[in-house]
Amino acid sequence: MSGRPLLSVEGAHKAFGGLVAVKDVDFIVKQSELIGLIGPNGSGKTTMMNLISGALKPTSGTIRLDGEIISGAPPQRIARQGVARTFQLVRILPSLSAIENVIAGAVFGHVRAWGDDAYREAEILLERVGLGGRANVPPGAMNYIDQKRLELARALASNPRLLLLDEWLAGLNPSELQIGIDLIRDLRDDGCTIIMVEHVMDAIRSLCDRCIVMSSGIKIADGSVQDVLSQPEVVAAYLGEEDA
Ligand SMILES: Nc1ncnc2c1ncn2[C@@H]1O[C@H](COP(=O)(O)OP(=O)(O)OP(=O)(O)O)[C@@H](O)[C@H]1O
Secondary structure, three states: OOOEEEEEEEEEEEEEOEEEEEEEEEEEEEEEOEEEEEOOOOOHHHHHHHHHOOOOOOOEEEEEEEOOOHHHHHHHHHHHHEEEOOOOOOOHHHHHHHHHHHHHHHHHHOOOOOOHHHHHHHHHHHHHHOOOOOOOOOHHHHHHHHHHHHHHHHHHHOOOOOOEEEOOOOOHHHHHHHHHHHHHHHHHOOOOOOEEOOOHHHHHHHOOOOEEEEEOOOOOOOOOHHHHHHOHHHHHHOOOOOOO
């Protein structure tokens, strides 16, 4: 992948008291890459996403977005700088309609849009994620995959430079999973830069340019999916895990 570096993580370290969740992790994500961040349960993947999005401040280390330091900044500032995310447990505003949720993403994000412009863009995004014609539906009346689609549309509404997907495919049935994979593939093909934390290995295999493997807070592998998944240390880390 020949793009320029968009995200650089240098010596990222996060301790919760005596527990080190992320230990001196370094990696670079280039423009338009789709990176899988994988590893066994409790290996530090979500903590790493939280360090990038600003939900957590690193104990030490530096994270840069397009050369600018973002580590330690509040999450709303990092969102404005162009990092959008979805959460392991869907977070949408239940009292707002679908389209209002998407507009909220546009208002607080990287490329801010207001009024009619925001409405039109939100309609396009709803269409894009497969929710065309459902602008006025309250999220509570949607099934799980549609809520996931909505959260993705909200994240995309800010026109992010970097999209973080935290187990976005979790909990989908096999046919929904294929829809979800196709949707992420479309984003990738449009040049979106994405880090996806995922346990669904078929999705990692079919979507990712590269994957980074964490185990006990340490980055143990970084490379093409095929190479990484055949490394003995990675196999050992997954031993006993369902997806190994
Ligand atoms: N806020 C917190 N306070 C204390 N410990 C935490 C906190 N957040 C995470 N941890 C611990 O840090 C370690 C890494 O957790 P993390 O959620 O980052 O792992 P993960 O790889 O995302 O796991 P999973 O795949 O199960 O979601 C775990 O031991 C977890 O219990």
